Amino acid sequence: MEKTAQLELFTPTMRRRRTQAYEKQKQAQKSSSQLESKSEERERMERFKSRENSIVSKPINPFTSGQTSGGEKTQTDSAAASSSSSSSSSASSSSSSACSSSSLPSFWIPSLTPEAKPTQIKKPSKVVLCPMSGRPLKMNELITVKFTPLDASLDRVALLTRQDRYVCAVTRDVLGNSVPCAVLRPSGCVVTQECVERLIKKDMMDPVSGDTLTERDIVPLQRGGTGFAASGVDLRAKEARPVMQV
Structure with missing residues:
Protein backbone atom coordinates (compact mmCIF):
# COMPACT_ATOMS: atom_id res chain seq x y z
CA MET A 1 0.00 0.00 0.00
CA GLU A 2 2.88 2.35 0.78
CA LYS A 3 4.46 1.64 -2.63
CA THR A 4 1.15 2.32 -4.40
CA ALA A 5 0.78 5.71 -2.72
CA GLN A 6 4.42 6.49 -3.47
CA LEU A 7 3.88 5.67 -7.17
CA GLU A 8 0.78 7.87 -7.30
CA LEU A 9 2.69 10.81 -5.78
CA PHE A 10 5.88 10.27 -7.76
CA THR A 11 4.29 10.11 -11.22
CA PRO A 12 2.79 13.67 -11.27
CA THR A 13 5.98 15.10 -9.75
CA MET A 14 8.15 13.40 -12.36
CA ARG A 15 5.81 14.53 -15.17
CA ARG A 16 5.96 18.12 -13.86
CA ARG A 17 9.77 18.06 -13.80
CA ARG A 18 9.98 16.66 -17.32
CA THR A 19 7.51 19.27 -18.59
CA GLN A 20 9.58 22.08 -17.07
CA ALA A 21 12.77 20.67 -18.60
CA TYR A 22 11.05 20.34 -22.00
CA GLU A 23 9.79 23.95 -21.89
CA LYS A 24 13.26 25.16 -20.91
CA GLN A 25 14.75 23.23 -23.84
CA LYS A 26 12.21 24.79 -26.23
CA GLN A 27 13.11 28.29 -25.06
CA ALA A 28 16.83 27.55 -25.49
CA GLN A 29 16.27 26.20 -29.01
CA LYS A 30 14.18 29.25 -29.92
CA SER A 31 16.84 31.67 -28.68
CA SER A 32 19.61 29.74 -30.46
CA SER A 33 17.65 29.76 -33.74
CA GLN A 34 17.16 33.53 -33.41
CA LEU A 35 20.89 34.02 -32.82
CA GLU A 36 21.71 31.84 -35.83
CA SER A 37 19.35 33.81 -38.08
CA LYS A 38 20.88 37.11 -36.91
CA SER A 39 24.40 35.81 -37.51
CA GLU A 40 23.46 34.60 -41.00
CA GLU A 41 21.95 37.99 -41.82
CA ARG A 42 25.11 39.70 -40.55
CA GLU A 43 27.27 37.41 -42.70
CA ARG A 44 25.18 38.20 -45.78
CA MET A 45 25.60 41.91 -45.14
CA GLU A 46 29.36 41.50 -44.76
CA ARG A 47 29.59 39.53 -48.01
CA PHE A 48 27.53 42.16 -49.81
CA LYS A 49 29.76 44.95 -48.51
CA SER A 50 32.91 43.10 -49.51
CA ARG A 51 31.58 42.54 -53.05
CA GLU A 52 30.58 46.19 -53.37
CA ASN A 53 33.96 47.41 -52.15
CA SER A 54 35.84 45.12 -54.53
CA ILE A 55 34.33 46.79 -57.65
CA VAL A 56 36.93 49.15 -59.23
CA SER A 57 35.76 51.79 -61.78
CA LYS A 58 37.64 54.52 -63.68
CA PRO A 59 35.98 57.90 -64.33
CA ILE A 60 35.29 58.72 -68.02
CA ASN A 61 36.89 61.85 -69.55
CA PRO A 62 34.12 63.77 -71.42
CA PHE A 63 36.62 65.66 -73.62
CA THR A 64 38.01 62.56 -75.32
CA SER A 65 36.59 60.92 -78.44
CA GLY A 66 34.01 58.18 -78.29
CA GLN A 67 36.37 55.54 -79.60
CA THR A 68 39.00 56.43 -77.07
CA SER A 69 36.43 56.58 -74.33
CA GLY A 70 35.03 53.30 -75.53
CA GLY A 71 38.48 51.78 -75.58
CA GLU A 72 39.17 53.16 -72.15
CA LYS A 73 35.80 51.88 -71.00
CA THR A 74 36.57 48.47 -72.38
CA GLN A 75 39.95 48.48 -70.70
CA THR A 76 38.39 49.71 -67.48
CA ASP A 77 35.73 47.01 -67.61
CA SER A 78 38.29 44.33 -68.36
CA ALA A 79 40.52 45.58 -65.55
CA ALA A 80 37.57 45.68 -63.18
CA ALA A 81 36.52 42.19 -64.25
CA SER A 82 40.02 40.84 -63.81
CA SER A 83 40.40 42.50 -60.42
CA SER A 84 36.98 41.28 -59.29
CA SER A 85 37.73 37.76 -60.51
CA SER A 86 41.08 37.75 -58.72
CA SER A 87 39.52 39.14 -55.54
CA SER A 88 36.66 36.63 -55.72
CA SER A 89 39.08 33.76 -56.32
CA SER A 90 41.25 34.88 -53.41
CA ALA A 91 38.15 35.34 -51.24
CA SER A 92 36.85 31.90 -52.21
CA SER A 93 40.23 30.29 -51.57
CA SER A 94 40.54 32.03 -48.22
CA SER A 95 36.97 31.12 -47.28
CA SER A 96 37.47 27.49 -48.33
CA SER A 97 40.69 27.27 -46.33
CA ALA A 98 38.96 28.90 -43.35
CA CYS A 99 36.02 26.50 -43.61
CA SER A 100 38.32 23.49 -43.91
CA SER A 101 40.38 24.63 -40.94
CA SER A 102 37.31 25.37 -38.85
CA SER A 103 35.68 22.03 -39.71
CA LEU A 104 38.66 20.04 -38.50
CA PRO A 105 38.40 19.22 -34.77
CA SER A 106 41.33 20.00 -32.54
CA PHE A 107 41.84 18.95 -28.94
CA TRP A 108 44.68 21.43 -28.32
CA ILE A 109 43.00 24.69 -29.39
CA PRO A 110 40.09 25.60 -27.07
CA SER A 111 38.11 27.29 -29.86
CA LEU A 112 38.32 24.20 -32.12
CA THR A 113 37.69 21.56 -29.48
CA PRO A 114 34.57 19.51 -30.40
CA GLU A 115 31.72 19.78 -27.94
CA ALA A 116 29.08 17.17 -27.16
CA LYS A 117 25.56 18.23 -28.04
CA PRO A 118 23.00 18.17 -25.22
CA THR A 119 20.55 15.28 -25.15
CA GLN A 120 17.20 16.19 -26.68
CA ILE A 121 14.30 15.81 -24.24
CA LYS A 122 11.07 14.43 -25.67
CA LYS A 123 7.73 15.91 -24.76
CA PRO A 124 6.44 14.05 -21.68
CA SER A 125 3.28 12.03 -22.10
CA LYS A 126 0.23 12.70 -19.97
CA VAL A 127 -0.55 8.97 -19.79
CA VAL A 128 0.60 7.10 -16.68
CA LEU A 129 2.78 4.18 -17.78
CA CYS A 130 3.52 0.93 -16.00
CA PRO A 131 7.04 1.09 -14.48
CA MET A 132 7.70 -2.56 -15.43
CA SER A 133 6.19 -3.06 -18.92
CA GLY A 134 6.02 0.57 -20.07
CA ARG A 135 2.41 0.20 -21.28
CA PRO A 136 -0.38 2.66 -20.37
CA LEU A 137 -2.26 1.87 -17.16
CA LYS A 138 -6.04 1.48 -17.32
CA MET A 139 -8.43 1.19 -14.39
CA ASN A 140 -10.23 -1.85 -15.83
CA GLU A 141 -6.93 -3.75 -16.18
CA LEU A 142 -5.64 -3.15 -12.64
CA ILE A 143 -5.70 -6.04 -10.15
CA THR A 144 -6.40 -5.72 -6.44
CA VAL A 145 -3.51 -7.60 -4.80
CA LYS A 146 -4.58 -9.39 -1.62
CA PHE A 147 -1.88 -10.48 0.82
CA THR A 148 -2.93 -13.11 3.35
CA PRO A 149 -1.71 -12.01 6.83
CA LEU A 150 0.03 -14.51 9.06
CA ASP A 151 -2.25 -13.63 11.97
CA ALA A 152 -5.60 -12.11 11.01
CA SER A 153 -6.20 -10.87 14.57
CA LEU A 154 -3.31 -8.37 14.41
CA ASP A 155 -3.86 -4.82 13.22
CA ARG A 156 -1.69 -3.00 10.68
CA VAL A 157 0.72 -1.45 13.21
CA ALA A 158 1.27 -4.73 15.05
CA LEU A 159 1.75 -6.53 11.73
CA LEU A 160 4.47 -4.11 10.61
CA THR A 161 6.52 -4.75 13.75
CA ARG A 162 6.81 -8.48 13.00
CA GLN A 163 9.42 -10.13 10.80
CA ASP A 164 6.99 -12.62 9.19
CA ARG A 165 3.85 -10.78 8.06
CA TYR A 166 2.20 -12.57 5.14
CA VAL A 167 1.77 -16.16 4.00
CA CYS A 168 0.78 -17.97 0.81
CA ALA A 169 -3.00 -18.13 0.35
CA VAL A 170 -2.84 -21.86 -0.50
CA THR A 171 0.12 -23.51 1.24
CA ARG A 172 0.42 -21.03 4.16
CA ASP A 173 4.18 -20.70 3.56
CA VAL A 174 5.75 -17.50 4.86
CA LEU A 175 6.43 -14.86 2.18
CA GLY A 176 9.61 -12.80 2.00
CA ASN A 177 12.15 -11.21 -0.34
CA SER A 178 13.83 -14.55 -0.91
CA VAL A 179 10.57 -16.32 -1.88
CA PRO A 180 9.38 -15.92 -5.51
CA CYS A 181 5.66 -15.05 -5.57
CA ALA A 182 2.88 -14.58 -8.10
CA VAL A 183 -0.60 -13.01 -8.19
CA LEU A 184 -3.63 -14.89 -9.49
CA ARG A 185 -5.61 -12.46 -11.64
CA PRO A 186 -9.20 -13.71 -10.91
CA SER A 187 -8.92 -13.63 -7.09
CA GLY A 188 -5.93 -11.30 -6.62
CA CYS A 189 -4.40 -13.61 -4.01
CA VAL A 190 -0.63 -13.89 -3.63
CA VAL A 191 0.83 -17.40 -3.77
CA THR A 192 4.36 -18.73 -3.96
CA GLN A 193 5.90 -19.65 -7.30
CA GLU A 194 6.50 -23.16 -5.99
CA CYS A 195 2.76 -23.50 -5.37
CA VAL A 196 2.09 -22.34 -8.93
CA GLU A 197 4.50 -24.86 -10.45
CA ARG A 198 3.49 -27.85 -8.31
CA LEU A 199 -0.24 -27.36 -7.70
CA ILE A 200 -1.95 -24.65 -9.74
CA LYS A 201 -0.46 -25.39 -13.18
CA LYS A 202 -1.65 -29.00 -13.04
CA ASP A 203 -5.34 -28.05 -13.16
CA MET A 204 -4.97 -24.37 -14.27
CA MET A 205 -7.69 -23.37 -11.81
CA ASP A 206 -7.70 -20.64 -9.18
CA PRO A 207 -7.91 -22.47 -5.81
CA GLY A 224 13.18 -6.51 -3.66
CA GLY A 225 16.95 -6.74 -3.36
CA THR A 226 18.61 -9.14 -0.94
CA GLY A 227 22.14 -9.54 0.36
CA PHE A 228 22.85 -12.34 -2.14
CA ALA A 229 24.43 -11.14 -5.41
CA ALA A 230 22.76 -13.84 -7.56
CA SER A 231 19.29 -13.44 -6.03
CA GLY A 232 16.52 -14.28 -8.48
CA VAL A 233 18.88 -16.03 -10.91
CA ASP A 234 18.42 -19.65 -11.94
CA LEU A 235 21.50 -21.31 -10.48
CA ARG A 236 20.91 -24.79 -11.88
CA ALA A 237 23.74 -25.72 -14.25
CA LYS A 238 23.72 -28.62 -16.69
CA GLU A 239 26.94 -29.79 -18.30
CA ALA A 240 27.24 -32.82 -20.58
CA ARG A 241 30.70 -34.37 -20.97
CA PRO A 242 31.92 -37.70 -22.31
CA VAL A 243 32.38 -40.32 -19.58
CA MET A 244 34.67 -43.32 -19.78
CA GLN A 245 32.88 -46.57 -19.06
CA VAL A 246 34.71 -49.68 -17.85
Whole structure:
Protein backbone atom coordinates (compact mmCIF):
# COMPACT_ATOMS: atom_id res chain seq x y z
CA MET A 1 0.00 0.00 0.00
CA GLU A 2 2.88 2.35 0.78
CA LYS A 3 4.46 1.64 -2.63
CA THR A 4 1.15 2.32 -4.40
CA ALA A 5 0.78 5.71 -2.72
CA GLN A 6 4.42 6.49 -3.47
CA LEU A 7 3.88 5.67 -7.17
CA GLU A 8 0.78 7.87 -7.30
CA LEU A 9 2.69 10.81 -5.78
CA PHE A 10 5.88 10.27 -7.76
CA THR A 11 4.29 10.11 -11.22
CA PRO A 12 2.79 13.67 -11.27
CA THR A 13 5.98 15.10 -9.75
CA MET A 14 8.15 13.40 -12.36
CA ARG A 15 5.81 14.53 -15.17
CA ARG A 16 5.96 18.12 -13.86
CA ARG A 17 9.77 18.06 -13.80
CA ARG A 18 9.98 16.66 -17.32
CA THR A 19 7.51 19.27 -18.59
CA GLN A 20 9.58 22.08 -17.07
CA ALA A 21 12.77 20.67 -18.60
CA TYR A 22 11.05 20.34 -22.00
CA GLU A 23 9.79 23.95 -21.89
CA LYS A 24 13.26 25.16 -20.91
CA GLN A 25 14.75 23.23 -23.84
CA LYS A 26 12.21 24.79 -26.23
CA GLN A 27 13.11 28.29 -25.06
CA ALA A 28 16.83 27.55 -25.49
CA GLN A 29 16.27 26.20 -29.01
CA LYS A 30 14.18 29.25 -29.92
CA SER A 31 16.84 31.67 -28.68
CA SER A 32 19.61 29.74 -30.46
CA SER A 33 17.65 29.76 -33.74
CA GLN A 34 17.16 33.53 -33.41
CA LEU A 35 20.89 34.02 -32.82
CA GLU A 36 21.71 31.84 -35.83
CA SER A 37 19.35 33.81 -38.08
CA LYS A 38 20.88 37.11 -36.91
CA SER A 39 24.40 35.81 -37.51
CA GLU A 40 23.46 34.60 -41.00
CA GLU A 41 21.95 37.99 -41.82
CA ARG A 42 25.11 39.70 -40.55
CA GLU A 43 27.27 37.41 -42.70
CA ARG A 44 25.18 38.20 -45.78
CA MET A 45 25.60 41.91 -45.14
CA GLU A 46 29.36 41.50 -44.76
CA ARG A 47 29.59 39.53 -48.01
CA PHE A 48 27.53 42.16 -49.81
CA LYS A 49 29.76 44.95 -48.51
CA SER A 50 32.91 43.10 -49.51
CA ARG A 51 31.58 42.54 -53.05
CA GLU A 52 30.58 46.19 -53.37
CA ASN A 53 33.96 47.41 -52.15
CA SER A 54 35.84 45.12 -54.53
CA ILE A 55 34.33 46.79 -57.65
CA VAL A 56 36.93 49.15 -59.23
CA SER A 57 35.76 51.79 -61.78
CA LYS A 58 37.64 54.52 -63.68
CA PRO A 59 35.98 57.90 -64.33
CA ILE A 60 35.29 58.72 -68.02
CA ASN A 61 36.89 61.85 -69.55
CA PRO A 62 34.12 63.77 -71.42
CA PHE A 63 36.62 65.66 -73.62
CA THR A 64 38.01 62.56 -75.32
CA SER A 65 36.59 60.92 -78.44
CA GLY A 66 34.01 58.18 -78.29
CA GLN A 67 36.37 55.54 -79.60
CA THR A 68 39.00 56.43 -77.07
CA SER A 69 36.43 56.58 -74.33
CA GLY A 70 35.03 53.30 -75.53
CA GLY A 71 38.48 51.78 -75.58
CA GLU A 72 39.17 53.16 -72.15
CA LYS A 73 35.80 51.88 -71.00
CA THR A 74 36.57 48.47 -72.38
CA GLN A 75 39.95 48.48 -70.70
CA THR A 76 38.39 49.71 -67.48
CA ASP A 77 35.73 47.01 -67.61
CA SER A 78 38.29 44.33 -68.36
CA ALA A 79 40.52 45.58 -65.55
CA ALA A 80 37.57 45.68 -63.18
CA ALA A 81 36.52 42.19 -64.25
CA SER A 82 40.02 40.84 -63.81
CA SER A 83 40.40 42.50 -60.42
CA SER A 84 36.98 41.28 -59.29
CA SER A 85 37.73 37.76 -60.51
CA SER A 86 41.08 37.75 -58.72
CA SER A 87 39.52 39.14 -55.54
CA SER A 88 36.66 36.63 -55.72
CA SER A 89 39.08 33.76 -56.32
CA SER A 90 41.25 34.88 -53.41
CA ALA A 91 38.15 35.34 -51.24
CA SER A 92 36.85 31.90 -52.21
CA SER A 93 40.23 30.29 -51.57
CA SER A 94 40.54 32.03 -48.22
CA SER A 95 36.97 31.12 -47.28
CA SER A 96 37.47 27.49 -48.33
CA SER A 97 40.69 27.27 -46.33
CA ALA A 98 38.96 28.90 -43.35
CA CYS A 99 36.02 26.50 -43.61
CA SER A 100 38.32 23.49 -43.91
CA SER A 101 40.38 24.63 -40.94
CA SER A 102 37.31 25.37 -38.85
CA SER A 103 35.68 22.03 -39.71
CA LEU A 104 38.66 20.04 -38.50
CA PRO A 105 38.40 19.22 -34.77
CA SER A 106 41.33 20.00 -32.54
CA PHE A 107 41.84 18.95 -28.94
CA TRP A 108 44.68 21.43 -28.32
CA ILE A 109 43.00 24.69 -29.39
CA PRO A 110 40.09 25.60 -27.07
CA SER A 111 38.11 27.29 -29.86
CA LEU A 112 38.32 24.20 -32.12
CA THR A 113 37.69 21.56 -29.48
CA PRO A 114 34.57 19.51 -30.40
CA GLU A 115 31.72 19.78 -27.94
CA ALA A 116 29.08 17.17 -27.16
CA LYS A 117 25.56 18.23 -28.04
CA PRO A 118 23.00 18.17 -25.22
CA THR A 119 20.55 15.28 -25.15
CA GLN A 120 17.20 16.19 -26.68
CA ILE A 121 14.30 15.81 -24.24
CA LYS A 122 11.07 14.43 -25.67
CA LYS A 123 7.73 15.91 -24.76
CA PRO A 124 6.44 14.05 -21.68
CA SER A 125 3.28 12.03 -22.10
CA LYS A 126 0.23 12.70 -19.97
CA VAL A 127 -0.55 8.97 -19.79
CA VAL A 128 0.60 7.10 -16.68
CA LEU A 129 2.78 4.18 -17.78
CA CYS A 130 3.52 0.93 -16.00
CA PRO A 131 7.04 1.09 -14.48
CA MET A 132 7.70 -2.56 -15.43
CA SER A 133 6.19 -3.06 -18.92
CA GLY A 134 6.02 0.57 -20.07
CA ARG A 135 2.41 0.20 -21.28
CA PRO A 136 -0.38 2.66 -20.37
CA LEU A 137 -2.26 1.87 -17.16
CA LYS A 138 -6.04 1.48 -17.32
CA MET A 139 -8.43 1.19 -14.39
CA ASN A 140 -10.23 -1.85 -15.83
CA GLU A 141 -6.93 -3.75 -16.18
CA LEU A 142 -5.64 -3.15 -12.64
CA ILE A 143 -5.70 -6.04 -10.15
CA THR A 144 -6.40 -5.72 -6.44
CA VAL A 145 -3.51 -7.60 -4.80
CA LYS A 146 -4.58 -9.39 -1.62
CA PHE A 147 -1.88 -10.48 0.82
CA THR A 148 -2.93 -13.11 3.35
CA PRO A 149 -1.71 -12.01 6.83
CA LEU A 150 0.03 -14.51 9.06
CA ASP A 151 -2.25 -13.63 11.97
CA ALA A 152 -5.60 -12.11 11.01
CA SER A 153 -6.20 -10.87 14.57
CA LEU A 154 -3.31 -8.37 14.41
CA ASP A 155 -3.86 -4.82 13.22
CA ARG A 156 -1.69 -3.00 10.68
CA VAL A 157 0.72 -1.45 13.21
CA ALA A 158 1.27 -4.73 15.05
CA LEU A 159 1.75 -6.53 11.73
CA LEU A 160 4.47 -4.11 10.61
CA THR A 161 6.52 -4.75 13.75
CA ARG A 162 6.81 -8.48 13.00
CA GLN A 163 9.42 -10.13 10.80
CA ASP A 164 6.99 -12.62 9.19
CA ARG A 165 3.85 -10.78 8.06
CA TYR A 166 2.20 -12.57 5.14
CA VAL A 167 1.77 -16.16 4.00
CA CYS A 168 0.78 -17.97 0.81
CA ALA A 169 -3.00 -18.13 0.35
CA VAL A 170 -2.84 -21.86 -0.50
CA THR A 171 0.12 -23.51 1.24
CA ARG A 172 0.42 -21.03 4.16
CA ASP A 173 4.18 -20.70 3.56
CA VAL A 174 5.75 -17.50 4.86
CA LEU A 175 6.43 -14.86 2.18
CA GLY A 176 9.61 -12.80 2.00
CA ASN A 177 12.15 -11.21 -0.34
CA SER A 178 13.83 -14.55 -0.91
CA VAL A 179 10.57 -16.32 -1.88
CA PRO A 180 9.38 -15.92 -5.51
CA CYS A 181 5.66 -15.05 -5.57
CA ALA A 182 2.88 -14.58 -8.10
CA VAL A 183 -0.60 -13.01 -8.19
CA LEU A 184 -3.63 -14.89 -9.49
CA ARG A 185 -5.61 -12.46 -11.64
CA PRO A 186 -9.20 -13.71 -10.91
CA SER A 187 -8.92 -13.63 -7.09
CA GLY A 188 -5.93 -11.30 -6.62
CA CYS A 189 -4.40 -13.61 -4.01
CA VAL A 190 -0.63 -13.89 -3.63
CA VAL A 191 0.83 -17.40 -3.77
CA THR A 192 4.36 -18.73 -3.96
CA GLN A 193 5.90 -19.65 -7.30
CA GLU A 194 6.50 -23.16 -5.99
CA CYS A 195 2.76 -23.50 -5.37
CA VAL A 196 2.09 -22.34 -8.93
CA GLU A 197 4.50 -24.86 -10.45
CA ARG A 198 3.49 -27.85 -8.31
CA LEU A 199 -0.24 -27.36 -7.70
CA ILE A 200 -1.95 -24.65 -9.74
CA LYS A 201 -0.46 -25.39 -13.18
CA LYS A 202 -1.65 -29.00 -13.04
CA ASP A 203 -5.34 -28.05 -13.16
CA MET A 204 -4.97 -24.37 -14.27
CA MET A 205 -7.69 -23.37 -11.81
CA ASP A 206 -7.70 -20.64 -9.18
CA PRO A 207 -7.91 -22.47 -5.81
CA VAL A 208 -9.54 -19.45 -4.14
CA SER A 209 -12.22 -18.39 -6.64
CA GLY A 210 -12.44 -21.58 -8.74
CA ASP A 211 -12.03 -19.74 -12.08
CA THR A 212 -10.12 -21.25 -14.98
CA LEU A 213 -6.65 -19.78 -15.39
CA THR A 214 -4.46 -19.02 -18.39
CA GLU A 215 -0.77 -18.17 -18.52
CA ARG A 216 -1.70 -14.47 -18.64
CA ASP A 217 -3.65 -14.81 -15.35
CA ILE A 218 -0.50 -15.79 -13.43
CA VAL A 219 1.40 -12.53 -12.82
CA PRO A 220 4.87 -12.94 -11.23
CA LEU A 221 5.82 -10.33 -8.64
CA GLN A 222 9.11 -8.43 -8.72
CA ARG A 223 11.04 -8.99 -5.53
CA GLY A 224 13.18 -6.51 -3.66
CA GLY A 225 16.95 -6.74 -3.36
CA THR A 226 18.61 -9.14 -0.94
CA GLY A 227 22.14 -9.54 0.36
CA PHE A 228 22.85 -12.34 -2.14
CA ALA A 229 24.43 -11.14 -5.41
CA ALA A 230 22.76 -13.84 -7.56
CA SER A 231 19.29 -13.44 -6.03
CA GLY A 232 16.52 -14.28 -8.48
CA VAL A 233 18.88 -16.03 -10.91
CA ASP A 234 18.42 -19.65 -11.94
CA LEU A 235 21.50 -21.31 -10.48
CA ARG A 236 20.91 -24.79 -11.88
CA ALA A 237 23.74 -25.72 -14.25
CA LYS A 238 23.72 -28.62 -16.69
CA GLU A 239 26.94 -29.79 -18.30
CA ALA A 240 27.24 -32.82 -20.58
CA ARG A 241 30.70 -34.37 -20.97
CA PRO A 242 31.92 -37.70 -22.31
CA VAL A 243 32.38 -40.32 -19.58
CA MET A 244 34.67 -43.32 -19.78
CA GLN A 245 32.88 -46.57 -19.06
CA VAL A 246 34.71 -49.68 -17.85
